[in-house]
Amino acid sequence: MQRTEEEKLAALSAAIDAVNRGDPPGGPDRETKELAGVALLLKQAGPPPAVVAGLVDTLGAELAAKKKKRRWLWLTSGAAGTAAAAMLVFALNAGPAAVPPPPLTPPPAGSVVIESVPIPPAASLAAPETAKADGQAPVAENKTPVVENKTPAARQRAEAAPGNGQAEQRTMLAKVPDKAAVDKTPPAFLAWPGREPDDVTVDKAAATVRQVYGSGGQMIVVTQQAAAKTAAAPGDAKAARAAEAAPPAASSKAQSPTNRVTLVVKGMLVTVEGSQPAEELEKIARSLE
Amino acid sequence: MVSDEQALIAKARDGDKAALEALITGYWQPVFRLACLKTGNSEDAQEIAQETFLKVFRALPGYRDTGAAFKTYLGRITLNLVTDYWRKKGRSPQVVALADFPEPLADPAPLPEDSALSRERRESIGRMVAMLPAEQRQTVELRIYAALSLQETARLMGKTEAAVKMLQQRALKNLRRLFQEHGIDR
Structure with a gap:
């Protein structure tokens, strides 16, 4: 009986290792198979959902804000560039009319x-x-x-x-x-x-x-x-x-x-x-x- | 697979929660496993795993696909945090080198997103695991969540392998009973 219990413990440990390797749960007896199935269920459940949910909420908000900031920076930089170009064109074309200099008669030889x-x-x-x-x-x-x-x-x-x-x-x-x-x-x-x-x-x-x-x-x-x-x-x-x-x-x-x-x-x-x-x-x- | 992963990363970079959840759930176990191996403490390992994901995904907008697997990137961040962990404790960190872990986050188990478990079901399972006695819960975390070997779990818990075998059997029997009581089965 004692030997059988040790064998069951060893069989369960081997079944858990198999689950960890990605193999289907199995075992030499029914109870070991059921316990290996529970182990697989735990494996599939993954990390504690509360932890994951907290991480997802935190990161989702931060990354969405970063994306919004990146987009805003992109838009503002583009708008600023456009405005600067428009101002430059305006300054060049719509500035105070340049008074043409009085016509200069070319100086004679020897200046x-x-x-x-x-x-x-x-x-x-x-x-x-x-x-x-x-x-x-x-x-x-x-x-x-x-x-x-x-x-x-x-x-x-x-x-x-x-x-x-x-x-x-x-x-x-x-x-x-x-x-x-x-x-x-x-x-x-x-x-x-x-x-x-x-x-x-x-x-x-x-x-x-x-x-x-x-x-x-x-x-x-x-x-x-x-x-x-x-x-x-x-x-x-x-x-x-x-x-x-x-x-x-x-x-x-x-x-x-x-x-x-x-x-x-x-x-x-x-x-x-x-x-x-x-x-x-x-x-x-x-x-x- | 890689293209799917890249698509998920691209979505997660923009704050897509579904993509974030898929990536965190998919890589939680190997990250947690590595942290467990390096700290020997499942609770500290869980904090390191959380910090790893926060750090990695906060840096995701600047992440560039250089050909290295995202898993390797996660492994490097995890090991850096483990080093910080030991430094904060005022103890010399264990020798940590990626060369010793060519595939530090290897985990051939099926990814959680591939399973049909709903979020509510996973939450129920998590609550039931939390109801276990501390040693049984830790055994489950190390042996199943972290996918550590029997020897590694025994070393980290400071127990014999036989004691760990007993703890994991009791833990699984208790969980089977709880699952049956709450109608959770495969």
């Missing part, structure tokens, strides 16, 4: 701005390339000035010269002034009446103006500088004559003048260089206006 400035009779102009004697055609208007520092300021009105009292209408050519040009006033200078310079160089750093008249053996180079910047004593017609044989180092032409005369004329330290005699050069210097 120069031409303006006519009536000059009082007592004043003289400084721009030598545009300074013209009375009755002369404005030849230099189309000439591009050679400027060493490449920041030519406007050719501006020169210091008043006590000249001959004639009222002159001079045309001033000026580059469009840049900031540096505005900050630093270009030097005023004198011109040789009746002659047009072939080359004018303005050195703003040294406040000097160098004019070249003619070429070859007849070339005259007039260099002027404000007298205050030099050591020369102020005073009209005070001669500081110096006839030098050595040519100036800054000559831009192939042929260099051989003589040089330096005078203070109308407050300007004027140096005239050329192959002519010193007396002729001095005469030229004194004739500058």
Whole structure:
């Protein structure tokens, strides 16, 4: 009897293992089969229904909320993108009407701005390339000035010269002034009446103006500088004559003048260089206006 | 089967309760079994199983089918929670490696959703199991719900195999009587 009970226990244990393996419930006797059937029923019932129901309710609510949130984010992001695109289109098309800029006349060669400035009779102009004697055609208007520092300021009105009292209408050519040009006033200078310079160089750093008249053996180079910047004593017609044989180092032409005369004329330290005699050069210097 | 599982997962991701219930019921036993094996305590194993499902399904919107079975994913989460369980207890966790469990959630038994048991019937059965004495109930949980072997159940319960055999027989006889009283049969 004892042995039979142990065999039943062993048979039931084997039947439970079979159920766990997925085999149909069985056993050597009827009771073992019934108990194996109960085990299968428990197996099929699965986990405690209350636990599963709690999990399902909790997770179902959370996941549904997440889905709703995902959908809402998707919709809002799409709507936001559409609205942003619409606003962009509106801003581009329906914004304040752009006022067309005033038509600009294309600047002439050399980007120069031409303006006519009536000059009082007592004043003289400084721009030598545009300074013209009375009755002369404005030849230099189309000439591009050679400027060493490449920041030519406007050719501006020169210091008043006590000249001959004639009222002159001079045309001033000026580059469009840049900031540096505005900050630093270009030097005023004198011109040789009746002659047009072939080359004018303005050195703003040294406040000097160098004019070249003619070429070859007849070339005259007039260099002027404000007298205050030099050591020369102020005073009209005070001669500081110096006839030098050595040519100036800054000559831009192939042929260099051989003589040089330096005078203070109308407050300007004027140096005239050329192959002519010193007396002729001095005469030229004194004739500058 | 895999396509059905993927369909269920897709539905569960959107909060479909039927799909959630099918997946939880289908995978409860292997998860619970693994947790029982690693904790040695059916009550703690049940909590770990619940936490496993909560964690897995909360992360379901970001779940990507990488070819690994959903069952393997569940097994990894279960083992992570078992490690946390031992860490909280201030004890060194048992060496847990998936390599030791190539199929940690293997359970060849038919899935509950395949059975014809209604939810009410399953609830009745659950209530009857809860009416069993504690040791008998634990034996049922470990031997049948968790599908542990006789040796594993004896080790976890700290009893001899003969004692477990006796407990499982008494438990099943009591349940058979309760089923008959409530009109539950196969």
